[in-house]
Amino acid sequence: MPFFWEIALSDNRDDSLNPGPPFGETSGSTMPGTIPRAESRFQPVRDRYGWRLALVFGNHAPGGFCPSYTHERCFHCDIGAGEGAAFDLTTNRQRLAWFQEFYQPHLASVSHLVLYNSGSVLNPREMPSEMLEEIVTFARSLPAVRVISLDSREPYLRRETVGRILLPRRTGITIRPILGIESGDDRIRNEVLRKGMPRTAINRVFKDLSKLAAEFGPASIGLDVNVVIAGPGTTHTTAVVDAVMTARHALTAGVEHGVKVDLNLHPYYVGSRGSAHFPDHPRCSPATTVRAVAKIAELVRSMATDCSLFIGWNDEGHDRERQQGHREIEQARAAFDRFNHTNDTGVLNGLESTWG
Ligand code: SF4
DSSP: OOSSOSOOOOSOOTTSOOOOSOTTOOOSOSOTTSSOOGGGOOOOEEETTEEEEEEEOOOOSGGGOOHHHHTTOOTTOSGGGTTSSOOOHHHHHHHHHHHHHHTHHHHTTEEEEEEEOSSOTTOTTTSOHHHHHHHHHHHHHSTTOOEEEEEEOGGGOOHHHHHHHHSSOOTTOEEEEEEEEEOSOHIIIIIISOOOOOHHHHHHHHHHHHHHHHHHOGGGBEEEEEEEESOTTOOTTTHHHHHHHHHHHHHHHHHHHTOEEEEEEEEOOOOHHHHHHOTTOOOOOHHHHHHHHHHHHHHHHHHTOOOOEEEOOOOTTOOTTHHHHHHHHHHHHHHHHHHHHHOOGGGGTTHHHHHO
16 A cells, blocks of 8 residues: 555646646535545546556545554554545445546546555455445446556455456456555564565465466556655665665566566655654655666666556655655656656656756
8 A cells, every 4th residue: 555645746737638627626416525635636647558547535444544554554654544534335436426527538548547545445344345346347447548556455465356356357458456565675664664564475465466467367467566765764875775675576576476567666755654753764855766766767677577667756745844845846747757657767867966
């Protein structure tokens, strides 16, 4: 599951699709609370697959909390706090309907749909199977969709769970669960961040996905791995090394198991939990982001593996240094967007010197 969401998108980007209806305009039949708050509504952006759209659904677990958040895991994450209340079938169906109306002008162009729910969409306690099925059916109905990513966590990334989504196959669509490994360093992941995600569990995910790739074909299944850049447990000196090592672990496991891995690269920012648990740990500097991304892109080239890289920097309203965050994003937005579309590190040239 994510620590950061998709890339944030404002309304006046030069590469976004034409804007849809103004936020908040609906048919009038939607219950309050089912409309996602502004910070978690995303404009379509481009990635290597084409137009990418992220949809954030509600979480059905008690209080709307991600269970890992409830159990004091993931010290870096505020997203697991959910939206202040548990969703049910009615409210999430209303949100689905709202999305369909709100994004209607864009839906025919969406190639990559990314599904979130402030936790794991593959955990039936957080997203009942029938709700997930309705959402995936909607996703599959999009005429241009090639990739559907589903944010999850390792206990729910199982052959049976993911296999159920693969069964009603439509040729040409890849299902890609998202796994927030964050750091390939076991100490950082499990002791510092308290992810509670042992290496054996990660290996088991790759094995299960490998079986699905054999059963349904390698083009049917993939894995999106979240990597935190310069998160707690790293230092100014080790941040880039840690991010590259994490990427290498994920890509190597993907090659070994015949599972295509894509990487979501997330610069660390300071949220509420982060500041409570790691009061002295700073946000990831933009220069570190660029260095890490460039090194990871180089790694991808050297491994000759087909991997899509995506820089996500949105904070969903959790960044405690918002003004600084916005300043940095404004300087980098155009270059990061071009990078996400092309994965060409040349578009990042010059950014690092801007920041020093
Ligand atoms: S699993 Fe952890 S990182 Fe993912 S949403 Fe839950 S608390 Fe956050």
